[in-house]
Amino acid sequence: MTLKLSRRSAIAIALAGTVTFGSYGAARAQDIVLGGSIPMTGVFAFAGVAINNGITDYLKIVNDAGGIHGRKIKYVFEDTAYKVDTSVAVFNKLTSQEKISLYYGDSTAFAKTINAELLRRANIIMAGASFASELNNPKEYPFQFIAGPDYTEMTGILLEYIAKTTPKAKIALVNSDTEFGRDPIAATEKRAKELGLTVVEKIVTPPTSVDVSTEVLKLRRADPDYVIFHGYILAPLPEFMSQAKQLGLKAKFMGTFWSMDNNIWAKSADVADGFMGVMPYRYYFDTEGKSPMLDQIRKMRPEYQSTGYIQGFLTAMLLVEAAKRTLADKKELTAQNMKAALNSIKDFDTGGLIGVPISIPGNTLPVGRVYQYDGKAQRMKPVSDWIDLTKK
């Protein structure tokens, strides 16, 4: 074995080291930078890739139109594999290389972990893929927000719908045994009681459970009118629903945002027929009313885009809107100014992504609508009007 170090290779190594340890790809001074810890691989990659496309497309629209106040928005991101230590590493890396003002985070754990650093820096506002109720606390998370309702508000929207369509209904809650799954249980029970609904069964399952026969028997004994699932993407929902149907249960099954994408149900359309849930945004294929943004999305991407895409798109829109309003007020892009600008959003038109004008008084957008899966058409179809919890 011989090792030869020529002058050329020494220079190459030195250059590589400089590029690696130093900052590279820095934005032009005027650019506003949106950073992202995005899960392009790992268990959440299905959403991460879609979210990334949504953010990229919205920023393209903005930049093609000249940016905001003459400043372009630059998007820098890296894959996190949905691991919190990697997400923080990406945050540290990107903030070491760029002057980041806006940020997209990939998980609740990341949002909680990075919060102290956001408070210390006070020059970045952040939103992300988490709808955790814990983040809906402007005092503890002053520089973060959720581009939709939090999980408690999501089940709240479902309960409003149930109370309206089936007063005094009996409800069963089925949640995964994770932070994500257990998030809204206590608040849902409380709200159900306020609305005159009865929670007759609470079931917590492992997030990846396959055999749900004992849980289905519990449901059969409780005989609820509605079953609300939360904390799952797809499995074990089809298994639950098919076994429940075999046992003759008449209950209607409902889900929250991450189990409401149209495509995940395509392969089990028969079982999914009639499955309902809350969706804060319009679907890619929704054509009712005016929705110029959806028209533009459909023009840019002729094939179906998932709900994760719309979430990424809208989040980028709100982050950019906060920066835009801050600059319009001739203020510095500090976290405090941008969050105040975000909270000044009132009756804002999202270009039809949400069917009603929105306001962001705190850390969430507590608006949503109940959709139901039509197995024949293989599409989610709206079965309620938009429900705005701030007006309840």
Added chain:
Amino acid sequence: MRIGTAHETYAQAEALLDTNVQRFWLIAFLILLAAFPFVANQYWVYMACLVGIHIVSVTGLNILTGFTGLVSLGHAAFMAVGAYTVATLEIRVGTPFILNLIIGGLVTALAGILVGIPSLRVKGLYLAIATIAAAVILHFVFANSAFLGGTRGLSMPPATIFGYQIARPSQVYWIILPVAVLSIVGAANLFRTRIGRAFIAIRDRDISAEVLGIPLLRYKLLSFALSSFYAGVAGGLWAYFFRVVTPESFPLIYSIFFLAAVIVGGMGTILGGILGAVFMTMVPEVLKIVVGWMTPVFPNAVQFLSPVRTIVFGALIVLFLLFEPQGLAEIWRRVRRFFHLWPFRK
């Protein structure tokens, strides 16, 4: 034996470093580590901290698996015990962080002894399953204990020393570095003692070890305790570093990560544990940088090459196992041997 290192006393023969050249390089390396936070940006300091935590944890697992031959897949759960202990002490008692780290290690050592009890009757895959079962039980306790914050876990304040907060990676580095160095020195010295040699004897043939007068239960439990102590301290450092501890912070995949680090680095060598921790933590990051270099040529490189990067990382591990089963430590030894004789050897 290397040229020019004739030992004249037992002390010389037992020394961890036997030449002045080794001592020089070690001191130079320590100076480099001390200077690192002043020259590197926040990202690299963050990565150095993460590597440091992983080194402590992997060294602990190496004591158990590499030196004593007891396979554990509950190492991440032991880290969780340490992290929760430290977070609880910091939030509810307010004791100094050094004491918290030590108590975190001791509590985890106790948990390790409990989990290690079956090790007298079962070993190999059976013991691995027993440790997974223990990890599941611990996860259940963390997720269902209101005292420990349930599924939301605990958010803790930063460590403080004389009222000065140690919050940022460049500050936490100064906790992690000495702890990592101490843990390595401690482990290296352990295997110069009767206890360490007993561990190795158990690994090589436990029945023979017992015939030679080594009480298996005591030493196996001691190995579990020591390994868990390391995991507990690493978990405590993790808690101070991230300041949020939830039941999902330490999944089973994290235990597999540590086991892979021990195997890739080289089982049963201290250096192997260090190199394994560095490799497993840094290679995905280096691959990311390589993907980043392609961005000017392929604007969507990050999007399209991220899955490829994961495959490359997996393939690298497989290749190591195939072509260098003794791990990175053996490669390191070969490189050193080459330079010992350089330039006289062709």
